[in-house]
Structures are given as structure tokens and as C-alpha cells.
Amino acid sequence: MxxxxxxxxxxxxxxxxxxxxLDVSGTHKRFTLAESPRGWSFVIENVEPAAAELLTRYAxxxxxxxxxxxxxxxxxxxxxxxxDIPQIQYDPxxxxxxxxxxxxxxxxxxxx
Amino acid sequence: MINIYPAQSRYSADHGWxxxxxxxxxxDYYDPDNTEFGPLCVFNDDTIAGHRGFGAxxxxxxxIVSIVLRGQLKHEDSTGHSAVxxxxxxxxxxxxxxxxxxxxxxxxxxxxxxxxxxxxxxxxLPPSYETSHYNPEQMVNQLLPVVSHESGPGVAHxxxxxxxxxSKLEAGRSLTFTQPEGRRIYVFVIEGDLALxxxxxxxxxxxxxITDTTTLELSSGQGAALLLIDLP
Numbered sequence: 001m002x003x004x005x006x007x008x009x010x011x012x013x014x015x016x017x018x019x020x021x022l023d024v025s026g027t028h029k030r031f032t033l034a035e036s037p038r039g040w041s042f043v044i045e046n047v048e049p050a051a052a053e054l055l056t057r058y059a060x061x062x063x064x065x066x067x068x069x070x071x072x073x074x075x076x077x078x079x080x081x082x083x084d085i086p087q088i089q090y091d092p093x094x095x096x097x098x099x100x101x102x103x104x105x106x107x108x109x110x111x112x
Numbered sequence: 113m114i115n116i117y118p119a120q121s122r123y124s125a126d127h128g129w130x131x132x133x134x135x136x137x138x139x140d141y142y143d144p145d146n147t148e149f150g151p152l153c154v155f156n157d158d159t160i161a162g163h164r165g166f167g168a169x170x171x172x173x174x175x176i177v178s179i180v181l182r183g184q185l186k187h188e189d190s191t192g193h194s195a196v197x198x199x200x201x202x203x204x205x206x207x208x209x210x211x212x213x214x215x216x217x218x219x220x221x222x223x224x225x226x227x228x229x230x231x232x233x234x235x236x237l238p239p240s241y242e243t244s245h246y247n248p249e250q251m252v253n254q255l256l257p258v259v260s261h262e263s264g265p266g267v268a269h270x271x272x273x274x275x276x277x278x279s280k281l282e283a284g285r286s287l288t289f290t291q292p293e294g295r296r297i298y299v300f301v302i303e304g305d306l307a308l309x310x311x312x313x314x315x316x317x318x319x320x321x322i323t324d325t326t327t328l329e330l331s332s333g334q335g336a337a338l339l340l341i342d343l344p
Contacts, residue, residue, distance in 0.1 A: 015172055016153050016229065017138040063170065079170045083209050083236055105190070107212045109167030112188045 009067040010042070014058055015081070021058060022051050033066060038087065039102035040080055042066075047097040052090040055097070060085045064101065079105045113324050114308055119317035122157070129164040133157040135300075135319055149321050150296045150343040151272050154229035157317065160185075165216030171207035175230040175270050177259050178203040178215070179278075179339070181302060183223030189213035193241040202244050202258050204268035208237035226300070226339070232271040233261075244268040251278045253285050255340060277340045279330070281306070286331035289340060296343040297322040304336030 010024040010031055024031050024044055031044040042064065055062065064080040080101045087100040122133040123141035135155035137147045147153060153174075165186075178185060180197050187203050188194045190212040197203050205213060217223040246258045246266040259268045259276040270276075279287060281304070291297065299308065299320040306314045309329050314320060322328060330338065 016147075016174065016231075017136070017142075019137065019139070019142050061173070063172075079210075079212075081170075081172060081210065103210060105170060105210060105212060107168050107170065107190075109169070112168045112190050112212045112214055 005071065007069040009065075009069070010044075011065045012055060013063045013065065015061040015063050018063075021054050021062070022047075036100055038100045039082075040100070040104060042080070042099045042101075044097045044099075046095045047090065048095070049090075049092055052088075052092070052097050055099070056088050056090070059088055062086060062099070064099065074108065077107050077109075079107060113322065114312045115321045116312055116314060117319045117321065119315070119319075122317075129161040131159045133317070148231075149298060151231040151233075151274065152228070152298055152341065152343060153231060154227065155298075155300070155319070156227045158225050158227060160217045160223045160225075162217055162220040162222060166214060167216075168212050168214045170210065170212050171205070172210045173232065173235055174207045175232050175272055176205045176207060177226075177228045177230070177268070177270070177276065178205075179226045179228070179258070179276075181224040181226065183217060183221050183225075184219045185223050185225055186216045186218040187213060187241070187243075188216075189239075189241055191239055191241060195241075195243045197243055200245055200248055202246065202268050204242050204244070204259060204270060206232065206237055206240045206271055208232075208239040211239040211241075213241075226302075228276070228341075230270065230272050230274065233273060234271060237271055242268055246278070248280070252280050253282055253287065255279050255287060255289060273344045275342045277342070279336075279338050279340065281330065281332040281336045281338065283332065283335040286329055289328045289330065289342075291326055291342055293326055294344075297325065297328055298341040298343060299328075299330070300339045302337040302339060304338075305332055305334050306336045306338055307331045307333070 012022040255277040
């Protein structure tokens with residue numbers, strides 16, 4: 001990893017038992033994170049219809065884990081979720097999926 | 113109906129510092145036909161090596177109960193709670209709208225615990241935590257409530273219409289548990305042998321998921337330590 005390289009990781013898991021629903025980084029799909037009026041918005045490209053259906057089905061129980069790794073820095077971990085049900089939009093034509101959430105906690109594994 | 117789930121039918125994982133046995137889908141183990149029994153959705157039988165454990169991680173919308181069978185478990189969370197629990201202690205965490213917590217074995221010896229998750233009866237509860245202590249002598253040949261929606265001395269409060277009981281049956285002794293129609297019973301044998309209604313035979317770490325049964329007789333030939341959950 002070069003000094004200027006930042007590595008971003010995104011996992012989407014089920015809140016009960018932590019079953020992996022979509023390993024965005026493992027599939028090398030592009031994604032962006034931005035603030036939104038609701039809170040935060042993830043836009044993920046090239047999502048297959050089956051994956052979108054899975055996320056929609058378990059919308060009330062989604063945990064999104066966003067990790068940022070920079071050379072020489074501890075990994076920053078952010079947990080995104082919705083206190084109620086997130087807003088999910090999916091365009092099967094483009095494969096673009098947007099998840100809008102209203103809650104985030106930053107944490108690291110060393111201390112609560 | 114009594115459905116028996118033998119100990120060896122559980123999904124087992126050995127990570128060196130952690131040995132886990134999952135009675136329901138959890139982590140890498142997913143069976144769409146085995147995700148819950150009423151509001152009970154996780155029942156993990158864990159052994160954690162000394163000074164190891166689970167670093168800070170998040171939970172939400174779950175009632176999480178930890179019952180220590182042997183050793184010690186240290187809990188810390190983002191609401192500021194910190195507690196060490198040993199045998200005779202129960203930890204109850206309501207994750208509610210979101211909490212970060214860690215669970216670590218602070219001692220040299222292994223810790224053996226049951227971690228049990230339930231769906232709450234209401235979502236969006238404020239996160240909360242408590243440690244309660246029961247007297248093991250009071251569970252000899254008795255069903256001692258240790259977690260319940262009903263308050264009581266030595267009983268941790270849970271946000272669900274259910275009660276967890278512990279019992280230690282002496283050899284040749286029996287107990288009867290009754291509940292209204294339309295509810296469920298979950299039985300887990302911690303140690304020993306157990307017979308249910310005179311014929312269903314369970315051994316150490318076996319479990320039974322029971323429906324349509326308002327009266328359950330529990331008896332043991334050689335003696336047993338058991339957990340019983342009364343569920344909607």
C-alpha cells in the first residue's frame with residue numbers, strides 16, 4: 001500500500017448472528033459513502049438482483065460495516081444502521097443500489 | 113410435541129482460543145430452517161481461553177443473555193457499564209437502538225458460558241445492561257427463574273414474555289413444569305441425563321424444542337443440570 005493509498009472496505013451483515021449478506025469489498029464493487037438528509041447514504045454499483053432482493057428482505061436487520069485503512073494508521077471502523085428501516089432503492093437496469101441510514105457509531109476492537 | 117436436538121447435531125467451530133457450538137444459525141453457519149424458535153434466535157455454547165475474548169463489537173435490537181457455567185466473563189459497553197461475572201451470575205444486555213460491547217475472559221482459566229439471544233417484544237428500546245446473581249442452592253430439585261419479564265430477587269429483567277429457569281436435579285428426582293396453551297418450551301441439558309415426559313431421553317448438551325405441551329415432567333436417573341426456557 002502506497003503512502004497515499006486508502007483502502008475502504010464495506011460489509012453488509014444480518015444483525016442476528018452476523019451472517020454476511022453482501023461482502024461489497026470482496027466482490028470489488030465500487031461504492032460511495034456520503035452524508036444525506038436522513039443521515040448517511042451508501043451507493044453500491046453492479047449489484048445483482050438476487051443480492052438486492054436479499055438486502056430488501058432483511059432491511060430491518062441490516063448492519064453495514066465500513067472500514068478505512070491508511071498506511072501507518074489504525075483501522076477506522078464505522079458501524080452504520082437504521083434505528084427503524086433503512087430506505088433502499090435499486091435500479092435493476094444499472095445495478096445501482098442505494099441504502100439510506102440514520103445511525104452510525106465509530107468504534108475499534110481495542111476498547112468500547 | 114417434543115423435538116430432540118442432540119449435542120452433536122449442533123454446528124461446531126474451533127478457533128483455538130474459542131470453541132463454539134451453535135444451536136441456531138450463526139456466523140458462517142446458516143440453515144434457513146434453523147433460525148429461531150419463537151423469539152429465541154441464538155443459543156451458543158462457548159468455551160473461551162484465558163485472557164481471550166471478543167473485542168468491541170456492535171449489537172442492536174436483541175436481548176442478549178450470558179450465563180456463566182465456569183470461570184469468569186468481563187463485559188464492558190458503550191453505555192459505561194463494566195462487570196465481571198462468574199458461576200452464579202447472569203448478564204443481560206438489551207442492545208435496543210445500538211450498543212458497542214466487549215466480552216473477555218479476564219482470568220487464566222477457561223470460561224464456559226451459554227450466550228442466548230432473543231428478539232425483544234418492542235424495537236427501539238434504549239440500550240441497557242444488568243448483572244444479576246442467583247443462589248445455586250435454590251435450584252436443587254427446583255426450577256429457579258434467573259431471567260424473566262417479571263421482576264424478582266436475583267432475576268434479570270428481559271424485554272420479552274419469557275422466563276429462563278435453571279435447575280439441578282438430583283439422581284432419581286423429577287420436576288413438573290406447566291404453562292398455558294399456545295406457548296413453547298426450550299430445554300438444554302448442561303450436565304447429566306434427563307428424561308422428558310418419561311420417554312424422550314436427553315444427554316449432556318442435548319436440547320429439546322417443545323410445542324403443544326402444557327405439562328412437562330423432567331426426571332433424571334443419574335442427576336442433571338438443566339436450563340428451561342418458557343417462551344411465547
